[in-house]
Amino acid sequence: MKKLPLHTKILIGLVLGLAFGIASIQLGWSAEFTVNYIKPIGTIFVKSLKMIAVPLILASLIIGVANIGDISKLSRMGGKTLMIFLITTVISTSIGLVLVNTFKPGKQLPLETRENLMSLYNSTAADKANVAAGIKSGTPLQPLIDIVPENIIAAATDNSAMLQVVFFAIIVGIALLQIPKKKGETVVKFFDGLNDVIIKLVEYIMIIAPYGVFALIASLIVEIAGDDPQKAWELLTALLWYSLTVIGGLFVMMLVVYPIMLKFFSKIKFLDFFKGMRPAMLLGFSTSSSSATLPVTMELVEKKLGVSEEVSSFVLPLGATINMNGTSLYQGVAAIFIAQALGLDLSIGSQIMIVLTATLAAVGSAGVPGAGMVMLVIVLESVGIPTAGIALIVAPDRILDMVRTMVNLTGDAAVAVVVAATEGELTHPKDLED
Amino acid sequence: MKKPALHVMIILGMIIGVVYGLLASNFGWIQFTTNWVKPFGSIFINLLKLVAVPLVIVTIIGGITSLSDTTKLTRIGSKTLGWFVAISLISSTIGLIFVLAVSPGKSLPVEKREELKVKYADDVSNRLNAANAVQSNGPLRILEDIVPGNIFYASQDNRNMLQVIFFSILFGIGMVISPHEKVAGLKSFFLGVNEAMLKMVHLIMKFAPIGVMALIAALLVDLAGDNPKEAISLLKVLGVFALTVIGAIVFLMAIVYPILVNRFTEFKYLDFLKKTIPAQILAFSTSSSAATLPVTIDCAEKNLKLSNEVSGFVLPLGITINMHGTCIHQAISAVFIAQAFGHDLGITEYLIVIFTCVLSSMGAPAVPGAGIIMLLIVLGSLGVEAEGLALILAIDRPLDMIRTIPNVLGDAIVAAIVDKSEKSRLKAA
Numbered sequence: 001m002k003k004l005p006l007h008t009k010i011l012i013g014l015v016l017g018l019a020f021g022i023a024s025i026q027l028g029w030s031a032e033f034t035v036n037y038i039k040p041i042g043t044i045f046v047k048s049l050k051m052i053a054v055p056l057i058l059a060s061l062i063i064g065v066a067n068i069g070d071i072s073k074l075s076r077m078g079g080k081t082l083m084i085f086l087i088t089t090v091i092s093t094s095i096g097l098v099l100v101n102t103f104k105p106g107k108q109l110p111l112e113t114r115e116n117l118m119s120l121y122n123s124t125a126a127d128k129a130n131v132a133a134g135i136k137s138g139t140p141l142q143p144l145i146d147i148v149p150e151n152i153i154a155a156a157t158d159n160s161a162m163l164q165v166v167f168f169a170i171i172v173g174i175a176l177l178q179i180p181k182k183k184g185e186t187v188v189k190f191f192d193g194l195n196d197v198i199i200k201l202v203e204y205i206m207i208i209a210p211y212g213v214f215a216l217i218a219s220l221i222v223e224i225a226g227d228d229p230q231k232a233w234e235l236l237t238a239l240l241w242y243s244l245t246v247i248g249g250l251f252v253m254m255l256v257v258y259p260i261m262l263k264f265f266s267k268i269k270f271l272d273f274f275k276g277m278r279p280a281m282l283l284g285f286s287t288s289s290s291s292a293t294l295p296v297t298m299e300l301v302e303k304k305l306g307v308s309e310e311v312s313s314f315v316l317p318l319g320a321t322i323n324m325n326g327t328s329l330y331q332g333v334a335a336i337f338i339a340q341a342l343g344l345d346l347s348i349g350s351q352i353m354i355v356l357t358a359t360l361a362a363v364g365s366a367g368v369p370g371a372g373m374v375m376l377v378i379v380l381e382s383v384g385i386p387t388a389g390i391a392l393i394v395a396p397d398r399i400l401d402m403v404r405t406m407v408n409l410t411g412d413a414a415v416a417v418v419v420a421a422t423e424g425e426l427t428h429p430k431d432l433e434d
Numbered sequence: 435m436k437k438p439a440l441h442v443m444i445i446l447g448m449i450i451g452v453v454y455g456l457l458a459s460n461f462g463w464i465q466f467t468t469n470w471v472k473p474f475g476s477i478f479i480n481l482l483k484l485v486a487v488p489l490v491i492v493t494i495i496g497g498i499t500s501l502s503d504t505t506k507l508t509r510i511g512s513k514t515l516g517w518f519v520a521i522s523l524i525s526s527t528i529g530l531i532f533v534l535a536v537s538p539g540k541s542l543p544v545e546k547r548e549e550l551k552v553k554y555a556d557d558v559s560n561r562l563n564a565a566n567a568v569q570s571n572g573p574l575r576i577l578e579d580i581v582p583g584n585i586f587y588a589s590q591d592n593r594n595m596l597q598v599i600f601f602s603i604l605f606g607i608g609m610v611i612s613p614h615e616k617v618a619g620l621k622s623f624f625l626g627v628n629e630a631m632l633k634m635v636h637l638i639m640k641f642a643p644i645g646v647m648a649l650i651a652a653l654l655v656d657l658a659g660d661n662p663k664e665a666i667s668l669l670k671v672l673g674v675f676a677l678t679v680i681g682a683i684v685f686l687m688a689i690v691y692p693i694l695v696n697r698f699t700e701f702k703y704l705d706f707l708k709k710t711i712p713a714q715i716l717a718f719s720t721s722s723s724a725a726t727l728p729v730t731i732d733c734a735e736k737n738l739k740l741s742n743e744v745s746g747f748v749l750p751l752g753i754t755i756n757m758h759g760t761c762i763h764q765a766i767s768a769v770f771i772a773q774a775f776g777h778d779l780g781i782t783e784y785l786i787v788i789f790t791c792v793l794s795s796m797g798a799p800a801v802p803g804a805g806i807i808m809l810l811i812v813l814g815s816l817g818v819e820a821e822g823l824a825l826i827l828a829i830d831r832p833l834d835m836i837r838t839i840p841n842v843l844g845d846a847i848v849a850a851i852v853d854k855s856e857k858s859r860l861k862a863a
Contacts, residue, residue: 141473148480151487154590168484175633179626186619187626 006206007278013210014217014286021221031222039219045212048205049283049292052198054156056295057317058169059195064313065173066188074174074314077423081315084415085323086359088261092253092325092411093358096332097351099249105241105333106340113238114341114392121391129387132377159291163321170314202295206279213286224398235395242337243396249329250407258414266421268305276304277413284406288398290320297409307416308425315419319412324362326404326411327372331358335379338389350383357382372401440639441711447643448650448719455654464655472652478645481638482716482725485631487589489728490750491602492628497746498606499621507607507747510852514748517848518756519792521694525686525758525840526791529765530784532682538674538766539773546671547774547825554824562820565810592724596754603747632735635728639712646719657831672829675770679833682762686840691847699850700857701738709737710846717842721834723753726842734849744853752845755796759837759844760808764791768812771822783816790815806830 004012024034068074100106149155149164156165176184236243259270280297287293294316301312335354339346346354361375377387420426438446458467501507533539582588582597589598609617669676692703699706707714713730720726727749734745768787772779779787794808806823813820826833 139469139473141470145473145476145480148477148484150480150483151590151592152484153487153586157586157590171634171637172630175630175637176626178637179629179633183629184626186622187630190623 006209007282009210010213010279010282010286013212013214014282017214017217017286018221020214020218021225024218024222025225034219034222038215040215041208042212042215042219045205045208045215046287046289046292048208049287049295050159050289052201052205053159053162053291053294054165055194056198056202056298057162057165057313058156059191059198060298060309060313061166061169061317062173062176062191063188063195064310065170066176066184066191068173068177068310071174071177073423077311077314077419080422081318081415081419084418085319088257088325088411088415089323089328089359089362090355091257092249092329092407093332093355095252095257096246096249096329097336097354099245099252100333100336100340101351103241103245104340105245106337106342108241109238109341109392117235117238117395118388118391121394122388124394125388125390128373128377128390131374132381132387162291162317166317166321198295199299202299206296209279209283213282216286220398239393239396242333242393243400245337246330246333246400247403249333250326250403253325253329253407254410258410261414261418265418266426268417268421268426273305273414273417276300277410280409280413281406284409285402288401288405290324290405290408290412293405293409294320297413301413301416305413305417306427307420308427311420311423311425312416315416316412319415320409322362323412323415324372324404324408326407327375328358328362329407330372330400330404331361331376331379334376334393335383335385338380338392339383339385341392342386342389344385346383353383354379372404373397440642441715443643444646444712444715447645447647448715451647451650452654454647455651458651458655459658467652467655471648473648474644475646475648475652478638478641478649479720479722479725481641481645482720482728483592483722485634485638485728486592486724487595487598488627489631489635489731490595490598491589492624492631493731493742493746494599494602494750495606495609495624496621496628497743498603499609499617499624500741500743501610504607504610506856507610510744510747510856513852513855514751514848517851518752518796521690521758521844521848522756522761522792522795523788524690525761525844526765526788528686528690529679529682529762529791530769530787532678532685532762533766533769533773534784536674536678536681537773538678539770539775541674542671542774542825550671550828551821551824554827555821557827558821558823561807561810561823564807565814565820595724595750599750599754631728632732635732639729639732642712642716646715649719653831653835668828672825675766675826676829676833678770679763679766680836682766683759683836683840686758686762687843691840691843694847694851699847699854701850706738706847706850709733710843713842713846714839717838718835721831721838723757723838723841723845726838727753730842730846734846738846738850740849740853741856744856745849748849748852749845752848753841756845756848757795757837757841759840760795761791762840763833763837764795764809764812767809767826768816768818771813771825772816772818774825775819775822777816777818779816786815787812 020038021034023029024031065074068077147163147167149161149168152165152168155161155168176188258273262268262270262273277297277300280293280300283296284290284293290297297320298312298316301307301316302309332354335358336346336351357379358375361378373390376390380387380389417426454471455467458464498507501510580596580600582594582601585598585601588594588601609620695701695703695706701709710730710733713726713733716726716729717723723730730753731745731749734740734749735742738745765787768791769779769784772783790812794811806827809826810820810823813822
């Protein structure tokens with residue numbers, strides 16, 4: 001029993017959470033008990049992971065850059081990383097478009113259900129549209145300005161300003177690289193120590209992961225079912241084709257695109273990659289937050305996949321904020337689904353436009369919480385689909401968010417492996433067995 | 435071809451910015467400028483501010499820990515404050531003399547005065563609220579505000595610089611009186627961060643020519659707005675006032691500063707100016723002494739070769755409480771508004787002007803625009819209508835740029851003076 005590997009424990013937690021959630025709905029247990037006494041465990045777990053995300057990025061990235069040796073390598077690596085991010089984003093959006101055009105889930109939606117959904121989620125759609133309008137009212141270069149913080153402490157107090165912390169850490173790292181080694185020694189040592197301490201903290205926190213995951217899933221199910229499980233179920237089945245299309249696309253990314261990437265550029269077998277990343281994927285699924293999962297992803301990518309710290313500390317935090325393959329795939333599907341449901345025909349030109357804006361929006365709204373939906377508004381507007389259509393897809397969004405977060409972080413890990421392999425920073429993973 | 439020196443590049447950027455800005459406001463490229471030029475200026479200022487807080491913390495701590503004992507700190511501290519107050523008093527007096535000699539308020543037509551009052555009524559009432567909030571506090575509130583309740587909270591806002599300085603000084607003193615071997619690691623950590631931050635300043639300064647160009651271009655386009663003719667007519671009305679301010683600042687920089695530098699420091703004034711050029715240009719184009727601070731520190735340590743213990747203490751302190759340009763501007767503005775509204779001020783009022791200007795410039799945080807709120811307090815103490823502020827709001831921005839130059843330069847001068855007196859004390863001993 002003691003020897004059970006972590007990912008198995010997490011999986012058990014997940015299954016038990018699912019069972020508990022379903023049981024409590026079926027047997028009519030009070031939702032209050034779950035919300036009051038089980039949900040907090042999940043919240044504590046997610047918060048403790050988020051707690052260490054900012055210090056981890058600061059320490060690991062400063063060390064990573066300072067150890068890189070020379071700046072030309074850094075800029076080469078940076079260019080490569082951004083390039084691969086861009087390519088995978090375009091690929092994932094395109095896959096989404098191909099699938100949604102093939103299966104046409106929007107045509108399956110009964111008119112009555114459509115009206116029903118529209119009236120139900122009207123206000124949500126309007127909220128998101130407002131946020132999107134806020135983003136778009138800035139100048140085109142606003143995303144660039146937003147990357148540069150005015151004050152590093154202020155940036156570090158906000159998890160959604162992660163990209164600013166990444167930026168600061170990179171220039172501190174560069175500065176440490178350029179001053180005489182003797183003068184910077186203590187600083188590097190300090191951050192090195194800090195980094196090790198935080199990685200230890202990740203291990204501690206992961207001890208409660210199975211319980212945290214149990215609580216997250218159990219409370220999620222109870223909350224989704226709400227007061228009227230019958231109705232919730234109806235809503236979900238009405239959008240079944242849509243959800244299946246999104247999930248199918250995400251599986252194509254996981255099982256076709258990433259294996260090809262890994263095979264082409266590295267010697268890591270996909271099965272090993274998958275095995276190594278299991279705990280992070282499970283966490284991504286149950287927390288639906290890439291920044292909460294980031295500490296775990298970094299540890300696994302270094303320890304299980306053998307990516308050097310320099311690469312992982314650079315690629316992963318950046319990826320958590322700007323490389324969201326799952327989200328961009330979902331945007332492609334959602335945009336066309338809404339168009340189909342509203343009876344609009346989109347030309348090839350508009351579809352290409354969707355790919356472009358989905359890619360740009362992914363980068364441009366990096367720091368915005370709940371970015372997925374907000375980005376979708378921007379995408380819809382770019383091709384003239386009424387944004388009120390978002391109401392159609394709100395219902396299953398929470399569940400789809402879980403799946404696409406899993407793909408988001410798997411994508412980041414795959415990019416980290418590819419960058420490491422082409423930079424010769426990939427050592428053979430030793431402790432895959434454990 | 436040899437690469438030209440940085441300050442040459444920056445000046446070049448400034449000239450290109452002016453030329454572009456004039457062209458842009460003439461041909462109405464306003465949208466293009468706000469979309470594609472202005473952001474580079476904002477990024478540049480953000481970068482400088484980003485370095486400011488960590489740099490203040492490490493330079494102060496580094497400076498104090500290089501002192502052997504705390505009596506030296508007290509001596510440097512009291513010298514610094516003494517010079518700050520003395521030069522601020524001189525500056526306010528210069529401002530007062532200039533405004534009395536020129537009387538710009540008397541030449542302002544009454545209808546123009548009313549027009550401006552209407553136009554800027556909203557701006558004035560906003561600031562009036564802020565000023566009321568400041569004034570409703572007790573007289574010792576300034577002291578209270580210097581002590582932060584939480585250092586992380588204080589350091590997340592660049593306006594709380596004085597609180598960060600206070601914490602850093604205490605921390606530095608704590609390190610000095612701790613056993614040496616226990617704090618050796620900490621000390622070398624702070625020195626390392628200091629070195630890294632200065633390197634960051636160098637990296638950022640490579641971007642300065644573009645940043646300065648964008649700042650100046652965007653400023654010109656903003657000022658001209660949709661109606662360049664109106665901007666020019668405004669300038670005609672307030673021209674005498676603006677010239678009075680500029681004249682007083684030029685007097686300060688061309689007569690008073692040279693005397694101070696030649697008499698009390700080891701530099702010749704021209705040499706001193708040359709070595710601090712990057713800081714002066716940045717002060718002018720960012721109109722923020724806090725944003726300029728990293729560069730000022732760099733100039734002081736690398737070009738002027740002032741000792742770290744003095745510059746690390748004097749310069750961060752100076753940006754918040756030593757503002758000669760602001761003193762001059764406030765004295766002139768206060769009397770100008772009084773004149774424009776037909777108030778007659780006596781000798782007592784003039785003394786009040788001088789002292790409140792010095793006090794309020796010391797209490798004004800180092801952010802653009804804060805001086806205006808302080809001016810309201812000065813006006814209040816004279817019993818002059820606060821709406822008069824409208825008269826000077828119109829051309830405050832260009833004047834803000836100009837008065838930031840002596841604000842920054844004055845700090846460097848006091849640092850050099852204190853440095854010299856500490857060094858000569860060392861020699862005598």
